[in-house]
Amino acid sequence: EVQLVESGGGLVQPGASLKLSCVASGFTFSDYWMSWVRQTPGKTMEWIGDIKYDGSYTNYAPSLKNRFTISRDNAKSTLYLQMSNVRSEDTATYYCTREGSYYWGQGVMVTVSS
Amino acid sequence: DIQMTQSPSSLPASLGDRVTITCRASQDIGNYLRWFQQKPGKSPRLMIYGATNLAAGVPSRFSGSRSGSDYSLTINSLESEDMAIYYCLQHNEYNTFGAGTKLELK
Numbered sequence: 150e151v152q153l154v155e156s157g158g159g160l161v162q163p164g165a166s167l168k169l170s171c172v173a174s175g176f177t178f179s180d181y182w183m184s185w186v187r188q189t190p191g192k193t194m195e196w197i198g199d200i201k202y203d204g205s206y207t208n209y210a211p212s213l214k215n216r217f218t219i220s221r222d223n224a225k226s227t228l229y230l231q232m233s234n235v236r237s238e239d240t241a242t243y244y245c246t247r248e249g250s251y252y253w254g255q256g257v258m259v260t261v262s263s
Numbered sequence: 264d265i266q267m268t269q270s271p272s273s274l275p276a277s278l279g280d281r282v283t284i285t286c287r288a289s290q291d292i293g294n295y296l297r298w299f300q301q302k303p304g305k306s307p308r309l310m311i312y313g314a315t316n317l318a319a320g321v322p323s324r325f326s327g328s329r330s331g332s333d334y335s336l337t338i339n340s341l342e343s344e345d346m347a348i349y350y351c352l353q354h355n356e357y358n359t360f361g362a363g364t365k366l367e368l369k
Contacts, residue, residue, distance in 0.1 A: 184358075194307075194350055196358035210357060211264065244306060250297055250352070251318060253306040 151175040153245050153254035160260045161235055171228040171245030171254055178226035179203065182248040185219060185230045187241040188256070195241075197230065202248075235261045265290050267353055269361030275369040280341045284364045286351035288332045295355035298327055298336045302347045310349075311336060343368070 157169040171183070184199035198209035200219045207219050218231040228245050242256040266289040276282045286296070298311035309318040311327035314334055324339040338345055346368060351361040 186358075192348060192363055194352075194360035194363070196352075196360065199358075208357060249309075249312070250299070250307075250354075251309045253308075256306055 151252045155254045155257035158257035158259045166233045169230040173226045179223040183228045184246045186244045189241045237261050265359050267359050267361040274366045277369045281339050284336045286334045286361045292353040292355035296334045297352045299350045300347045
């Protein structure tokens with residue numbers, strides 16, 4: 150059974166950094182592109198970016214490219230999202246998804262507030 | 264950037280109705296269009312991929328179609344379990360979601 154489990158969310162102050170993780174199981178992680186998507190409290194969905202199966206290439210939404218970094222550790226079947234200089238508008242639920250969008254994690258909430 | 268204009272934002276409907284949700288792409292995206300269903304407290308569920316293909320496990324009352332730059336999701340004979348928010352997503356150039364359509368009982 151394919152599972153994606155995000156972690157690392159919580160309450161963070163503006164300007165801080167945060168690293169989210171997504172542990173994958175039930176499939177060969179190193180065979181698939183992976184993505185991060187977020188959803189604001191108002192239900193707006195935003196694609197953050199994705200990473201090639203071997204970690205050699207990443208794409209980002211232009212508006213987030215300078216502050217967010219996606220990486221992966223195939224030996225640990227884990228996807229990461231490094232968020233820096235967070236802002237209130239980064240408050241959202243963050244999802245990891247597998248290539249093809251069929252499988253999603255349960256999401257992890259990030260709240261940016263002082 | 265490719266924009267996806269989704270309409271309507273809210274769709275009141277009755278059980279048994281046939282409903283259609285539409286997304287218009289600001290540029291050519293070919294058939295790189297997916298539809299998702301999201302229920303409260305749940306992750307999005309893939310319903311349609313490649314604009315017209317039903318994802319695994321999706322009931323046959325759901326269908327996707329394309330007319331030029333307009334992409335539609337149609338639900339025939341609406342059931343109570345279909346009440347949810349629906350999103351389109353283009354993945355031809357980066358990825359862009361529509362704003363969502365809340366389908367609710369009239």
